[in-house]
Amino acid sequence: MKIWKRLTGGGRKLSITTKFALAFIALLLLIGIVSMTGFVSLRQMRNETKAVLLTSIEVQRRGFEMDAALRNARRVEIDFFLRWPSINFSSTNLNEFRDKHRQEIEKVIDISSQLQELLAQVQGGIFKRQSNPDLVEYVEIVEQYSRSFQETVGLVSNLGIDNVGVLEQLEQNLTLLRNRLELAEAQEFLGLVNQMQSYEKEYLSTREPARMELLTKTAQQLREQINTSAKFNETERRQALRYLDAYQSVAKDIVRLDKEIQDKIRNFDQQAQALADKLIDLADAEADRARRTINDTSETATVLLVAAVLVALIAAVIIARQFASALTTLDRETAKSEHLLLNVLPEPIAHRLKREERTIADHFNEVTVLFADIVGFTELASHTSPIELVEILNVIFSEFDQLVEEHHLEKIKTIGDAYMVVGGLPMPMLNHTEAIADMALDMQRVIEQFCQETGKSFSIRIGIHTGPVIAGIIGIKKFIYDLWGDTVNIASRMESHGLPGSIQVTEDTYKRLKHRYHFEDRGPIQVKGKGQMNCYLLTGRKQNSPTIEYIEL
Template identity: 60%
Template sequence: MQSSEKEYLSTRQQDKMQSMSQASQKLRNGILVSTKFDASQRSEALGYLDKYKSAAKEIVKLDQEIEAKLNDFDQKSHEVSQQLIALIESEVEQADRTIDLIIQAAKIVLVVALLIAVLSAGKVAKQFALALKTLALEKKNSERLLLNILPQSIAERLKQEEKKIADSYTAVTVLFADIVGFTELAAQISPEELVGILNVIFSEFDELTEKYGLEKIKTIGDAYMVVGGLPEEKPDHANAIAAMAIDMQGVIKRFSQETGNALSIRIGINTGPVVAGIIGRKKFVYDLWGDTVNIASRMESHGVPGSIQVSETTYKQLKNQYSFEDRGSVQVKGKGQMNCYLLLRSKLKIEN
């Protein structure tokens, strides 16, 4: 604000009210003594004079408010100007003293633009880092999910985009288990309860596969399939499968006692060569193929409820560690007569 304006406003505020009051009083006296007005006209003139005086006071008050706002604006403008001057002086300290005002203003704009760019870049970098973190978390979850359906070594080969995953194994032991009485139970309870029971039982079976270092292959309805000796070699695969089979009987027995559901389990085991690999492109699974698998399935389906039936091949692997009951020759579908044995218990536990 220019000094002349300040002086003008200052002078007005000091004298205006007094001048207005004097003029108003002088006019009032003139009206009162004037012979040109009758009583009615004099009263009306005095009324107008009072209204003028009231309006004048409001004008003065408004003028004071305007002056205060102008002074406040002047003070703030001064503060902002000082800040801008400090910024300009800091930025152009090393610049040529002859640079004109336009170039100075351009430099300030450039600095502001640079600050905005830096802040924007920081924000983008933060968003990028967050995206990378989210991607890493999703990758970790995907890998965990993959390991839930595939052996770790197979999952690693799949991630390496290996086109064909199929391996031959000369000796593994395959187990099939079927819950006896489950079909009858399914007709008596709701689907939700049915799934809940299967989840409890199969979850305990899953823990047993981890305990004995075995590989769960799949579940089909109330059937459970597990193998020992692949994808990593396991010299005692037959013994581990036998130990798990006995524990599976214990799981079903305990479940039946706790729930009152009359369930038992029929288990079949066979030992021999297989081919293992991944089939399909969508919802792929790790599976086994070969006559060994078929015979293990037949050992289960031709077995005795509540018992563990093994083939002669598996019997020869385990006869020194486990006690068996010889069933003799059994007619097996698709295989003819086969010598079968019922696994009873571990000899080592008896000796201990």
């Protein structure tokens, strides 16, 4: 007991390493006990069972080889079923499938002959009365299946038109129909054409009849609109309907031939189970003979194995408890580490860092950077306790963090009472400029609401610029995900040169937002390090501007 206490730390809390080490030692002991017991048992049975086991294994191996060859033939058949709409109907292409399929069938027949010879040599005549006729029947079924596949290939060859695949015919007819609609300037019908093509692709990938029914309904809807549209003259209408008829005709041919092929496959699927049962019966019969011999000499081994199992169960309990404790601790610590890492870095960057990428630096052609600074905060800090000051910042910045999540943006950092956020990275986003604009307007709303609720008196000054940046990780300790480039400097200047309570943007940002938002032209101002720059003040969203859906690229 004292030894066990020393091993387990005398009641002290064990580290994860120690728990895994103890579990590993117990596992080694368990393996050693079971291995020794199995070795003794096998020595007792080896001499009497070696020959019969070899024969049983050989019978099973030949059976598995036959089954593997038949499965390969089925793969050729399935490959043909999946690809037949897109292959050319030349004799070379079709014969290639026939030859591959026939080669696998011949392997089945050759292995069957070898298996018959092996079973004929088995003493005792167990298989002479039953197995040989079963194998003959097995081969007959396989030959019938081979002929059925050849007939299936023949069905496909009958559908060929000028050696062009059916999918090519579909595409040609659909292209002619689309061109006819575009020439007639009937752009509103192209959506139905695209929908038909989508249902066609879904059918070819799933073979679900419901997809083709939807295609037929869409085609009927398109037909009715063509018949009633005033954009077509009579000749154009006949052409469009002819192309639509040709497209539907080929689609119906695909469905019809798919059904015929599926019927043939379904018929053989029923026979395939009987074939598998015959192989299993052959292997089971020989295995039974081996089992009877083995059972006669296994009583002693059974006693030894039962004793080993009891010891193994005791060891397994110890191992399970150690592993469970270690894994629970590991999961808990891993979850904490993951949570901390995701609070520091964007999720895609965190995953790359965990993959041990040494250098993480990405160039983004266009993002939108926002800097915000609380006006009047310095004065507030002069007559506010540090704890209350931090609490105020925490409330405001927590609201800002929530806005970052709502607008699908990325917070970069806070410095004192300054807040930096960017749109369009690390995952590119189509409308990052609008997202930043909405974020800025919401930040003003948050500050106004906070002042109303607390009686404080300060405002926020925001600067925004759109352009290219470099984003990455610097350092190996206390690292951060940061941005570099002139775009960052300009956005910071927009904030520092802005007006209290305003949102100042550059001309680049203004051009991207002017159709959706209201602005005041502030005119050119002198910007440190950049000279004269035209600046604008964002005042709100236009009433008729639709709500932005933030779309990642």
